[in-house]
Amino acid sequence: MFNKRDNEASDPQTTTRDPAPTTSTSPAPSSPAPVKPTSPAAGSGTAAVIGATVQIDGRITADEDLRVEGKVKGTITLKNNTLTIGSQGQVDAEVHAHTILVEGRVNGDLYAAERINIRASARIEGNLLAPRMSLEEGARFRGTVDMDPDSEALAKVFGKDAHTGTATTAASAPSTASRENDQKPDLLGAGNHKASGKP
Protein backbone atom coordinates (compact mmCIF):
# COMPACT_ATOMS: atom_id res chain seq x y z
CA MET A 1 0.00 0.00 0.00
CA PHE A 2 2.42 2.64 1.12
CA ASN A 3 5.82 2.20 -0.33
CA LYS A 4 8.48 4.01 -2.24
CA ARG A 5 7.15 2.73 -5.56
CA ASP A 6 3.67 3.22 -6.85
CA ASN A 7 3.21 -0.11 -8.57
CA GLU A 8 3.11 -2.49 -5.69
CA ALA A 9 -0.29 -1.71 -4.29
CA SER A 10 -2.31 -4.86 -4.15
CA ASP A 11 -5.40 -4.20 -2.09
CA PRO A 12 -8.13 -2.49 -4.04
CA GLN A 13 -10.54 -2.73 -1.13
CA THR A 14 -11.14 -0.16 1.49
CA THR A 15 -8.11 -0.48 3.65
CA THR A 16 -7.22 0.00 7.28
CA ARG A 17 -3.58 -0.30 8.04
CA ASP A 18 -1.06 1.13 10.37
CA PRO A 19 2.66 1.03 10.98
CA ALA A 20 4.35 0.80 14.28
CA PRO A 21 3.94 4.42 15.27
CA THR A 22 7.03 6.43 15.97
CA THR A 23 5.38 9.74 16.68
CA SER A 24 4.09 10.44 20.12
CA THR A 25 0.64 9.21 20.93
CA SER A 26 0.62 10.58 24.40
CA PRO A 27 -1.93 13.15 25.49
CA ALA A 28 -1.25 16.73 24.61
CA PRO A 29 1.22 18.50 26.86
CA SER A 30 -0.13 21.60 28.47
CA SER A 31 2.29 23.94 26.65
CA PRO A 32 3.33 22.41 23.35
CA ALA A 33 6.47 23.88 21.90
CA PRO A 34 6.34 24.73 18.21
CA VAL A 35 8.76 22.74 16.15
CA LYS A 36 10.19 23.26 12.70
CA PRO A 37 9.90 20.57 10.07
CA THR A 38 12.63 18.10 10.74
CA SER A 39 11.82 15.16 8.53
CA PRO A 40 14.66 14.34 6.18
CA ALA A 41 12.05 13.24 3.66
CA ALA A 42 10.46 16.67 3.36
CA GLY A 43 10.84 17.87 -0.21
CA SER A 44 13.55 15.35 -0.87
CA GLY A 45 11.71 13.57 -3.68
CA THR A 46 11.57 10.30 -1.76
CA ALA A 47 7.93 10.42 -0.84
CA ALA A 48 6.03 7.32 0.11
CA VAL A 49 3.34 6.43 -2.39
CA ILE A 50 -0.24 5.30 -2.17
CA GLY A 51 -0.52 3.39 -5.41
CA ALA A 52 -3.13 3.81 -8.09
CA THR A 53 -5.12 0.71 -7.15
CA VAL A 54 -5.27 1.53 -3.44
CA GLN A 55 -8.40 2.89 -1.80
CA ILE A 56 -8.30 4.19 1.75
CA ASP A 57 -11.33 5.21 3.75
CA GLY A 58 -10.15 6.76 6.99
CA ARG A 59 -7.40 8.85 8.53
CA ILE A 60 -3.83 9.12 7.36
CA THR A 61 -1.10 10.84 9.35
CA ALA A 62 2.57 10.85 8.47
CA ASP A 63 5.87 12.51 9.28
CA GLU A 64 7.30 12.15 5.81
CA ASP A 65 6.32 13.24 2.32
CA LEU A 66 3.50 11.33 0.71
CA ARG A 67 2.26 10.95 -2.85
CA VAL A 68 -1.31 9.79 -3.48
CA GLU A 69 -2.05 8.09 -6.78
CA GLY A 70 -4.98 6.08 -5.43
CA LYS A 71 -8.25 7.02 -3.78
CA VAL A 72 -8.39 8.46 -0.29
CA LYS A 73 -11.51 9.39 1.60
CA GLY A 74 -11.34 10.87 5.08
CA THR A 75 -8.49 13.01 6.41
CA ILE A 76 -4.81 13.37 5.61
CA THR A 77 -2.45 15.05 8.06
CA LEU A 78 1.20 15.73 7.20
CA LYS A 79 1.74 18.91 9.12
CA ASN A 80 5.49 19.08 8.56
CA ASN A 81 5.67 17.50 5.14
CA THR A 82 4.60 17.67 1.52
CA LEU A 83 1.55 15.91 0.13
CA THR A 84 1.41 15.36 -3.61
CA ILE A 85 -1.92 14.32 -5.07
CA GLY A 86 -0.71 12.73 -8.27
CA SER A 87 -2.41 12.83 -11.63
CA GLN A 88 -4.20 9.56 -10.90
CA GLY A 89 -5.02 10.49 -7.33
CA GLN A 90 -8.57 11.09 -6.13
CA VAL A 91 -8.83 12.64 -2.70
CA ASP A 92 -12.16 13.17 -1.01
CA ALA A 93 -10.76 14.44 2.24
CA GLU A 94 -9.75 17.28 4.48
CA VAL A 95 -6.02 17.70 4.15
CA HIS A 96 -3.58 19.40 6.52
CA ALA A 97 -0.01 19.56 5.21
CA HIS A 98 3.00 21.81 5.18
CA THR A 99 2.94 21.97 1.38
CA ILE A 100 0.39 20.52 -1.04
CA LEU A 101 0.86 19.81 -4.75
CA VAL A 102 -2.24 18.88 -6.71
CA GLU A 103 -2.13 17.13 -10.06
CA GLY A 104 -5.25 14.98 -9.68
CA ARG A 105 -8.79 15.28 -8.34
CA VAL A 106 -9.76 16.71 -4.98
CA ASN A 107 -13.10 17.12 -3.31
CA GLY A 108 -12.49 18.67 0.08
CA ASP A 109 -10.69 21.39 1.95
CA LEU A 110 -6.91 21.76 1.69
CA TYR A 111 -4.98 23.54 4.46
CA ALA A 112 -1.27 24.19 3.87
CA ALA A 113 1.03 25.92 6.35
CA GLU A 114 3.30 27.07 3.55
CA ARG A 115 2.01 26.67 0.00
CA ILE A 116 -0.44 25.00 -2.37
CA ASN A 117 0.63 24.42 -5.97
CA ILE A 118 -2.06 23.45 -8.45
CA ARG A 119 -0.92 21.88 -11.69
CA ALA A 120 -2.74 22.14 -15.02
CA SER A 121 -4.20 18.65 -14.71
CA ALA A 122 -5.81 19.34 -11.32
CA ARG A 123 -9.57 19.26 -10.76
CA ILE A 124 -10.57 20.66 -7.38
CA GLU A 125 -13.86 21.32 -5.64
CA GLY A 126 -13.40 22.64 -2.14
CA ASN A 127 -11.65 25.33 -0.19
CA LEU A 128 -7.96 26.13 -0.24
CA LEU A 129 -6.23 27.83 2.66
CA ALA A 130 -2.52 28.69 2.47
CA PRO A 131 -0.40 31.83 2.65
CA ARG A 132 0.90 31.24 -0.87
CA MET A 133 -0.62 29.52 -3.87
CA SER A 134 0.05 29.02 -7.54
CA LEU A 135 -2.23 27.75 -10.24
CA GLU A 136 -1.30 26.60 -13.70
CA GLU A 137 -3.36 27.47 -16.76
CA GLY A 138 -5.81 24.65 -17.49
CA ALA A 139 -6.47 23.67 -13.89
CA ARG A 140 -10.13 23.55 -12.85
CA PHE A 141 -11.20 24.82 -9.48
CA ARG A 142 -14.47 25.69 -7.85
CA GLY A 143 -14.52 26.86 -4.27
CA THR A 144 -12.85 29.42 -2.06
CA VAL A 145 -9.20 30.40 -1.90
CA ASP A 146 -7.98 32.09 1.28
CA MET A 147 -4.42 33.40 1.26
CA ASP A 148 -4.55 35.42 4.44
CA PRO A 149 -1.28 34.67 6.26
CA ASP A 150 -3.01 35.63 9.49
CA SER A 151 -5.93 33.33 8.84
CA GLU A 152 -7.56 32.11 12.02
CA ALA A 153 -8.41 28.83 10.34
CA LEU A 154 -4.75 28.20 9.49
CA ALA A 155 -3.64 29.19 12.95
CA LYS A 156 -6.15 26.79 14.41
CA VAL A 157 -4.78 23.92 12.33
CA PHE A 158 -1.06 24.66 12.40
CA GLY A 159 -0.54 26.91 15.38
CA LYS A 160 0.19 30.63 15.48
CA ASP A 161 3.28 30.55 13.27
CA ALA A 162 1.78 28.51 10.47
CA HIS A 163 2.99 30.77 7.69
CA THR A 164 6.58 30.68 8.90
CA GLY A 165 6.72 26.97 8.46
CA THR A 166 6.47 26.03 12.09
CA ALA A 167 3.73 23.94 13.52
CA THR A 168 2.68 22.45 16.74
CA THR A 169 3.97 18.97 17.38
CA ALA A 170 1.94 15.92 16.61
CA ALA A 171 1.99 15.22 20.33
CA SER A 172 0.29 18.50 21.02
CA ALA A 173 -2.79 17.42 19.15
CA PRO A 174 -2.72 13.66 18.82
CA SER A 175 -5.03 12.34 16.18
CA THR A 176 -7.64 9.78 16.86
CA ALA A 177 -5.74 7.60 14.43
CA SER A 178 -2.63 7.77 16.58
CA ARG A 179 -4.50 6.59 19.59
CA GLU A 180 -6.47 3.94 17.77
CA ASN A 181 -3.69 2.33 15.89
CA ASP A 182 -1.00 1.72 18.44
CA GLN A 183 -1.52 -2.03 18.46
CA LYS A 184 -1.86 -2.62 14.75
CA PRO A 185 0.85 -4.28 12.71
CA ASP A 186 3.32 -2.38 10.58
CA LEU A 187 2.19 -2.81 7.01
CA LEU A 188 3.27 0.54 5.72
CA GLY A 189 6.98 0.31 5.33
CA ALA A 190 9.56 2.41 7.04
CA GLY A 191 7.65 5.68 7.21
CA ASN A 192 5.74 7.09 10.09
CA HIS A 193 2.34 6.70 8.52
CA LYS A 194 -0.88 5.94 10.21
CA ALA A 195 -4.15 5.06 8.62
CA SER A 196 -7.42 4.34 10.28
CA GLY A 197 -10.71 3.06 9.04
CA LYS A 198 -12.61 5.40 11.31
CA PRO A 199 -12.80 8.80 9.69
Add this chain to the structure above:
Amino acid sequence: MALSSHATISRQPAAIRLPLLDTLFQSAHPAERVGWLDLGPVQPALFTRLSGQRAWLHVAELVSTDDTGALQDLALPQAGPGRPGPLHHVLAWDRLNYLDPAALSRLAAALLEAGDHSLRIHALIHYRATEMPRRPMGFTVRDDLAVLLDEDADGARIAAPRYSSKALQKAMPGLAPEHTTLLNNGMQEFILVPDNRA
Protein backbone atom coordinates in the same frame (compact mmCIF):
# COMPACT_ATOMS: atom_id res chain seq x y z
CA MET B 1 -10.92 15.06 -40.49
CA ALA B 2 -13.44 17.55 -41.81
CA LEU B 3 -13.13 21.03 -40.44
CA SER B 4 -15.94 23.52 -40.30
CA SER B 5 -15.43 26.93 -41.79
CA HIS B 6 -15.27 28.36 -38.29
CA ALA B 7 -12.52 25.99 -37.25
CA THR B 8 -10.30 26.98 -40.17
CA ILE B 9 -10.16 30.56 -38.99
CA SER B 10 -7.26 31.20 -36.72
CA ARG B 11 -8.48 33.46 -33.94
CA GLN B 12 -6.37 35.20 -31.41
CA PRO B 13 -8.04 36.36 -28.20
CA ALA B 14 -8.54 40.12 -28.30
CA ALA B 15 -6.96 42.16 -25.51
CA ILE B 16 -8.86 45.13 -24.17
CA ARG B 17 -8.52 47.55 -21.31
CA LEU B 18 -11.36 47.64 -18.80
CA PRO B 19 -10.93 50.93 -16.96
CA LEU B 20 -13.53 50.18 -14.31
CA LEU B 21 -11.98 46.80 -13.61
CA ASP B 22 -8.66 48.58 -13.14
CA THR B 23 -10.23 50.78 -10.49
CA LEU B 24 -11.65 47.73 -8.75
CA PHE B 25 -8.25 46.05 -8.53
CA GLN B 26 -6.49 49.24 -7.54
CA SER B 27 -8.99 50.00 -4.81
CA ALA B 28 -8.25 46.73 -3.01
CA HIS B 29 -5.48 47.37 -0.50
CA PRO B 30 -3.30 44.28 0.02
CA ALA B 31 -3.43 44.65 3.80
CA GLU B 32 -7.20 44.73 3.93
CA ARG B 33 -9.31 41.64 4.28
CA VAL B 34 -11.10 41.78 0.93
CA GLY B 35 -13.61 39.19 -0.25
CA TRP B 36 -13.76 38.53 -4.00
CA LEU B 37 -16.30 36.49 -5.95
CA ASP B 38 -15.58 35.39 -9.50
CA LEU B 39 -18.59 34.17 -11.45
CA GLY B 40 -16.31 32.90 -14.20
CA PRO B 41 -13.81 30.04 -14.20
CA VAL B 42 -10.66 30.18 -12.14
CA GLN B 43 -7.73 31.98 -13.71
CA PRO B 44 -4.09 31.90 -12.70
CA ALA B 45 -3.54 35.65 -12.98
CA LEU B 46 -6.07 36.32 -10.27
CA PHE B 47 -4.36 33.81 -7.99
CA THR B 48 -1.06 35.54 -8.64
CA ARG B 49 -2.53 38.97 -8.06
CA LEU B 50 -4.14 38.03 -4.77
CA SER B 51 -1.32 35.81 -3.52
CA GLY B 52 0.31 37.30 -0.45
CA GLN B 53 -2.66 39.58 0.17
CA ARG B 54 -5.16 39.15 2.95
CA ALA B 55 -7.83 38.55 0.32
CA TRP B 56 -10.04 35.56 -0.17
CA LEU B 57 -11.63 34.57 -3.45
CA HIS B 58 -14.62 32.38 -4.17
CA VAL B 59 -14.66 30.91 -7.66
CA ALA B 60 -18.26 30.10 -8.58
CA GLU B 61 -17.87 29.39 -12.30
CA LEU B 62 -21.50 29.68 -13.29
CA VAL B 63 -22.09 27.42 -16.27
CA SER B 64 -24.86 26.97 -18.78
CA THR B 65 -27.61 24.56 -17.92
CA ASP B 66 -28.89 24.10 -21.47
CA ASP B 67 -28.33 25.11 -25.07
CA THR B 68 -29.95 28.50 -24.60
CA GLY B 69 -26.87 29.68 -22.72
CA ALA B 70 -28.90 30.27 -19.55
CA LEU B 71 -26.73 29.98 -16.45
CA GLN B 72 -27.27 28.09 -13.23
CA ASP B 73 -28.12 30.12 -10.14
CA LEU B 74 -25.35 31.24 -7.85
CA ALA B 75 -25.05 29.04 -4.78
CA LEU B 76 -22.72 30.74 -2.32
CA PRO B 77 -21.36 28.68 0.56
CA GLN B 78 -22.46 29.37 4.09
CA ALA B 79 -20.17 31.28 6.42
CA GLY B 80 -17.05 29.26 7.21
CA PRO B 81 -14.00 28.27 5.19
CA GLY B 82 -16.01 28.69 2.00
CA ARG B 83 -17.10 32.19 2.92
CA PRO B 84 -14.80 33.61 5.57
CA GLY B 85 -16.26 37.11 5.52
CA PRO B 86 -18.42 39.58 3.63
CA LEU B 87 -18.09 39.97 -0.12
CA HIS B 88 -16.58 43.21 -1.37
CA HIS B 89 -15.80 42.75 -5.06
CA VAL B 90 -17.67 40.64 -7.62
CA LEU B 91 -16.31 39.82 -11.07
CA ALA B 92 -19.39 39.03 -13.14
CA TRP B 93 -17.61 39.35 -16.51
CA ASP B 94 -20.31 38.82 -19.19
CA ARG B 95 -22.43 36.45 -17.09
CA LEU B 96 -25.29 38.90 -16.55
CA ASN B 97 -26.10 38.74 -20.27
CA TYR B 98 -26.97 35.06 -19.83
CA LEU B 99 -29.40 35.59 -16.97
CA ASP B 100 -33.01 36.57 -17.49
CA PRO B 101 -34.54 39.25 -15.25
CA ALA B 102 -35.82 36.69 -12.74
CA ALA B 103 -32.38 35.08 -12.47
CA LEU B 104 -30.76 38.51 -12.21
CA SER B 105 -33.09 39.30 -9.34
CA ARG B 106 -32.09 36.10 -7.52
CA LEU B 107 -28.42 36.88 -8.13
CA ALA B 108 -28.80 40.40 -6.77
CA ALA B 109 -30.47 39.10 -3.63
CA ALA B 110 -27.68 36.56 -3.08
CA LEU B 111 -24.96 39.16 -3.58
CA LEU B 112 -26.60 41.72 -1.32
CA GLU B 113 -27.01 39.07 1.36
CA ALA B 114 -23.33 38.09 1.14
CA GLY B 115 -21.87 41.55 0.65
CA ASP B 116 -21.46 44.49 2.94
CA HIS B 117 -22.02 48.19 2.29
CA SER B 118 -18.86 48.42 0.16
CA LEU B 119 -20.00 45.74 -2.29
CA ARG B 120 -18.99 46.51 -5.89
CA ILE B 121 -19.99 44.35 -8.83
CA HIS B 122 -18.12 44.58 -12.11
CA ALA B 123 -20.01 43.48 -15.21
CA LEU B 124 -19.79 43.64 -18.97
CA ILE B 125 -22.96 43.95 -21.02
CA HIS B 126 -23.27 43.34 -24.76
CA TYR B 127 -24.83 46.66 -25.61
CA ARG B 128 -24.09 47.77 -29.15
CA ALA B 129 -24.39 44.41 -30.91
CA THR B 130 -27.74 42.65 -31.19
CA GLU B 131 -26.09 39.24 -30.89
CA MET B 132 -23.60 37.71 -28.50
CA PRO B 133 -21.73 34.39 -28.27
CA ARG B 134 -23.98 31.47 -27.36
CA ARG B 135 -21.92 30.83 -24.27
CA PRO B 136 -20.09 33.25 -21.95
CA MET B 137 -16.68 34.28 -23.19
CA GLY B 138 -13.40 33.41 -21.57
CA PHE B 139 -11.68 36.28 -19.78
CA THR B 140 -8.04 36.21 -18.83
CA VAL B 141 -6.57 39.02 -16.78
CA ARG B 142 -2.98 39.73 -17.79
CA ASP B 143 -0.38 41.03 -15.38
CA ASP B 144 -0.80 44.53 -16.83
CA LEU B 145 -4.56 44.25 -16.13
CA ALA B 146 -5.43 44.12 -19.81
CA VAL B 147 -8.03 41.41 -20.36
CA LEU B 148 -8.02 38.80 -23.10
CA LEU B 149 -11.46 37.93 -24.48
CA ASP B 150 -11.95 34.53 -26.04
CA GLU B 151 -15.12 33.26 -27.68
CA ASP B 152 -16.19 29.66 -28.21
CA ALA B 153 -14.55 28.26 -31.30
CA ASP B 154 -17.88 27.31 -32.88
CA GLY B 155 -18.80 30.96 -33.35
CA ALA B 156 -22.49 30.31 -32.57
CA ARG B 157 -24.42 33.40 -31.50
CA ILE B 158 -27.71 34.19 -29.82
CA ALA B 159 -29.72 37.37 -29.32
CA ALA B 160 -28.23 39.71 -26.73
CA PRO B 161 -30.59 41.12 -24.10
CA ARG B 162 -28.72 44.45 -24.31
CA TYR B 163 -29.54 45.42 -20.74
CA SER B 164 -29.52 49.17 -20.20
CA SER B 165 -28.62 50.77 -16.88
CA LYS B 166 -32.29 51.13 -16.07
CA ALA B 167 -33.09 47.57 -17.09
CA LEU B 168 -30.31 46.23 -14.86
CA GLN B 169 -31.43 48.36 -11.97
CA LYS B 170 -35.00 47.13 -12.40
CA ALA B 171 -33.95 43.50 -12.69
CA MET B 172 -31.51 43.68 -9.79
CA PRO B 173 -33.41 45.39 -6.98
CA GLY B 174 -31.16 46.87 -4.34
CA LEU B 175 -28.34 47.49 -6.81
CA ALA B 176 -27.67 50.48 -9.03
CA PRO B 177 -24.95 51.47 -11.49
CA GLU B 178 -22.26 53.60 -9.91
CA HIS B 179 -20.18 53.98 -13.09
CA THR B 180 -20.57 52.86 -16.68
CA THR B 181 -18.22 53.04 -19.64
CA LEU B 182 -18.89 52.16 -23.27
CA LEU B 183 -15.96 50.16 -24.59
CA ASN B 184 -14.57 50.17 -28.13
CA ASN B 185 -15.75 46.61 -28.69
CA GLY B 186 -19.39 47.62 -28.14
CA MET B 187 -19.69 46.24 -24.63
CA GLN B 188 -20.68 48.43 -21.74
CA GLU B 189 -18.70 48.14 -18.54
CA PHE B 190 -20.57 48.57 -15.26
CA ILE B 191 -19.81 48.92 -11.61
CA LEU B 192 -22.97 48.15 -9.62
CA VAL B 193 -23.26 49.04 -5.95
CA PRO B 194 -25.99 48.86 -3.33
CA ASP B 195 -28.50 51.46 -4.39
CA ASN B 196 -28.18 53.47 -1.18
CA ARG B 197 -24.63 54.27 -2.27
CA ALA B 198 -25.16 54.97 -5.97
